[in-house]
Amino acid sequence: MLPILDLDDAETDPTTFRAALREAAHDHGFFYLTGHGVPGESLTEVMRLARDFFALPDEAKNEISQLQSPQFRGYSRLGGELTNGKVDWREQIDIGPERAVIPGAEGYWRLQGPNLWPSSPAGFRAAFEEWGTALSEVGLRLLRHWSVSLGAPESFFDAAFAELPATLIKVVRYPGTADSAQGVGAHKDSGVLTLLLVEPGSEGLEVETAAGSWVEVPPVEGAFIVNIGELLEVATGGYLRATRHRVRAPRPGTDRVSIPFFLNPALDEVIPIIDLPPELATASRGVETDPDNPIFSTYGENAWKSRTRAHPDVAELHHGIIPSQPVSAY
Ligand SMILES: O=C(O)CCC(=O)C(=O)O
Numbered sequence: 001m002l003p004i005l006d007l008d009d010a011e012t013d014p015t016t017f018r019a020a021l022r023e024a025a026h027d028h029g030f031f032y033l034t035g036h037g038v039p040g041e042s043l044t045e046v047m048r049l050a051r052d053f054f055a056l057p058d059e060a061k062n063e064i065s066q067l068q069s070p071q072f073r074g075y076s077r078l079g080g081e082l083t084n085g086k087v088d089w090r091e092q093i094d095i096g097p098e099r100a101v102i103p104g105a106e107g108y109w110r111l112q113g114p115n116l117w118p119s120s121p122a123g124f125r126a127a128f129e130e131w132g133t134a135l136s137e138v139g140l141r142l143l144r145h146w147s148v149s150l151g152a153p154e155s156f157f158d159a160a161f162a163e164l165p166a167t168l169i170k171v172v173r174y175p176g177t178a179d180s181a182q183g184v185g186a187h188k189d190s191g192v193l194t195l196l197l198v199e200p201g202s203e204g205l206e207v208e209t210a211a212g213s214w215v216e217v218p219p220v221e222g223a224f225i226v227n228i229g230e231l232l233e234v235a236t237g238g239y240l241r242a243t244r245h246r247v248r249a250p251r252p253g254t255d256r257v258s259i260p261f262f263l264n265p266a267l268d269e270v271i272p273i274i275d276l277p278p279e280l281a282t283a284s285r286g287v288e289t290d291p292d293n294p295i296f297s298t299y300g301e302n303a304w305k306s307r308t309r310a311h312p313d314v315a316e317l318h319h320g321i322i323p324s325q326p327v328s329a330y
C-alpha cells in the first residue's frame, strides 16, 4: 500500500508533512493525497462528464478528432496511441492551455494552440477549465512544500510556472478486452507531477516499485494518486523518483475511467536544479539514463518527444515527421 498524505496536515504541522512528502516521493515516487481542498462534488462531476462523453456514438466523439489538431488536442480513438511503439487500448481527450496558435511556430511551440471542446455533454468545457485551475493550485502547493523539504526556498519553482504553464488534462477510458494486456504501456510521465483521479472501483494501474516488480494501485475514494514526472527527477538529481507505471487493460465486460492532470512549466522553461543538502545528496540515485528515452531539461522538448511518439498519426499528418519509437523491454 502506498502512503496516504493529508494536505490539511501541512497547515498544522508543515515540518512533519514535508518530511513525509519528501520520503514518499523518494521511496516510491507515488502516493495518495487527501485534504486537497477540491470538493467531492467536483470529483463526481468531472467523472460524470467523462462517462457521458464516452457513451456518445463514435461519430459524435470524432467531431473533435485529434487528427484535426496540429497541437495534439481533442479525441483520440481506441488504438490511436502508442507507448513503447505498441498500441495502447484506450480512448481519450487531451486538453491543454487554451491559447492562440503561434504563426510560423517551430519545434515545440507547435504544441501551443486551442483545444477541441465537445458540444456534448453540456458544461464539459466550463467544468474542465475549472478543474485545471483547481488542480494547478494543488500541484503548486505540493511543489512549494517539496522545495522547502529539499532545502530550497519555497518559491524555488514558481518562476517556471508563473507565465504560460503547459498543463495537460487527459480524460481517459480503457474498455475491457481479451485481445490486449496494454491499456497504456509502461512509462514515466514527462512533466513535473501528475494528479490522477480514478473512478472508484476501477482496476489496472500498476507501479514498478523495484526493477521488474509491479504493484497494483487501486483508487482511494476522494483521494488523488500523485506521482513524480521526469522533470522533478531531473530537478532533484534523481533524489525524487519518476516511477514507471502502466495500466493493464481491464477484463472484458468492465472498463476503467481516469482523469490524469499533468502539471508542467512553460514550454521554454528549463527546470531549475536544486542544490541538495549533503545528507540528501548522498541518498540521490542520479537521473536514470535510458538511450531510448532521453530526458530533456527544457519542458517543451520533453513534451514534443512524448506527444509525437504517442500520436505518430498527428505528427505525420500535420508536421510531416515520423518519430522514432523506443524499442523497449517493458
Ligand atoms: O489512467 C491511468 O490511471 C494512468 C494514466 C497514465 O499513466 C498516463 O496517462 O500517463
Ligand SMILES: [Fe+2]
Pocket: 187, 188, 189, 245
Ligand atoms: Fe502516466
